[in-house]
Amino acid sequence: MGRTLAEKVWEQHVVRRAEGEPDLLYIDLHLIHEVTSPQAFDGLRLAGRKVRRPDLTIATEDHNVPTVLGPISDPVSKTQVETLRKNAAEFGIRLHPMGDAGQGVVHIIGPQFGLTQPGMTIVCGDSHTSTHGAFGGIAFGIGTSEVEHVLATQTLPAYRPKTMAIEVSGELPDGVTAKDLILAIIHQIGTGGGQGYIVEYRGEAVRKLSMEGRMTVCNMSIEAGARAGMIAPDETTFAYLKGRPHAPQGEQWDRAVEYWKSLRSDDDAVFDKVVEIDASALTPYVTWGTNPGQGLPLGEAVPSPDSFADPVERAAAERALTYMGLTAGTPLREIEVDTVFVGSCTNGRIEDLRSAAEILRGRQVRTRTLIVPGSMLVKLQAEQEGLHEVFKAAGAEWREAGCSMCLGMNPDTLQPGERSASTSNRNFEGRQGKGGRTHLVSPQVAAATAVTGRLTAPADL
């Protein structure tokens, strides 16, 4: 019987397999940031342990950093960032601090340096590590105990998750993006639908996505409950990687590509579960509730809790409408927002900024609009393309790189009762600031919404 892509990559990384034990899995790349690492480094120090492979480890400052120039004003955030600097120096780990040209959101910088490659195992103390699966590796988020484990051993004990194929047939219509696709998938399978699985996204619509789009899709696998999401590498992947600072070169490049081409699910591979979705039927998607499964096409209305047959879902919808301050039956297009956020590890890459700029060019925003590039290199590239001038002329704020309003650990937050259209990944209660209300959208819908002040598709302008 053939093997799935996930099985191939997993098997390649098994250091030790014993009856009645989880596999011991080798980790090719460990990404670190300031929030989930300090207690792990403390653990190493207490036990007198070293970092086994600092040369397979890289750190950045992203969650706490302000996106306006200047020092960190919050003393607690400042201590956390300084703690990472001290730990990176003590244990010999490469760090991209604030102000460094390589600094940025942890899931943006791995791919941009070419450190994220097909067939690798990648972990980080951050659930959106699934992003890196877009290159055809197994990438997943871990907690601080496991961060310490990887630092000490460069391995993790783990049971191989089951495999799920999400077959996306057809082509995405014009104006419908990777973000709309993943929001539609999460709506279809639910926030628990992927629990216990590694998802492989397949099919015509997935093959036609750019690497940026594939990263957006894989990024939100965790919002469907999946541990990881992945896409088989192809020419799009190789073209993205070629020439990047850490990509293989010369003869090694040829050998690598030859191997990478074998990284696809065999035709006779059997998945534990298969889900099908028709891309050609999709329209722009937005969320109305407080979990990412509570989404609908923009053309629809806020649902009535009574429309949910399952009592648990009905109760969740009732609670969500109260929190969100919404009334059943209100057309989604009539929902007014106070703030628009374009950025995050979901939609903070150059392609996302280009698509937002295209809509804002020659128009004016009616809401507070934050444009936060995912990394300093994305920022530099956008400025070379003149996108920052487009944003500024439209009245939007052009910021420094960081996680920013995705989770509001820095000063970029919503006030209680404020409502945002956000290109980030979570619409949880209070995610963007206590009492804040979040609608997840694509960069295109975010930009169009900034222009009208209501949830809007670009085609409506």
Place this chain on the structure above:
Amino acid sequence: MEAFTTHTGTAVPLRRSNVDTDQIIPAVWLKQVSRTGFDRGLFAAWREDPTFVLNDPAYEGGSILVSGPDFGTGSSREHAVWALQQYGFRAVIAARFGDIFRNNSTKMGLLPVVLPGEKVEALQSAVEADPKLEITVDLAERQVRWAGEAVAFEIDDYTRWRLMEGLDDIGLTLRHAEEVAAYENGRQPWLPTTV
């Protein structure tokens, strides 16, 4: 890690689904660099509501949280586990858990117990009817018991053994350091380093 064999205590019924880790411990609490003091941040936003179940004196001292499905979804923050433990919880019972949260729990000795949805609801109702109801979570027997009910739960042998012994994963893995070194010698030559 704190060992877990069997625990008897009272419960707190949390009738909500999709209790994500941002609710369990909001991001503002994650700026700490120590492992302590997270109990104050547990469900920080929800606890501002006087009618929230943790503010109900009837459930004071509860050490078993009985939640709706999809508990611990979202962010990988292990701080959610620390907050629950430091508040006094030893086990969480739900029909479904977020994968990372469940993993983090078993690294720290907080027992995540998966029971069928109807059994979770029955237990919640029983606790609401009698908040002092004694519940036993028995990892050795893989069973939850209350008021004459005994419901089995599944957990793999390895994780159960590790929890019952309170074993540190890193120590276990370091016993295999030679196998790790042997694997490293065979890694593909083009794989990147960060230097």
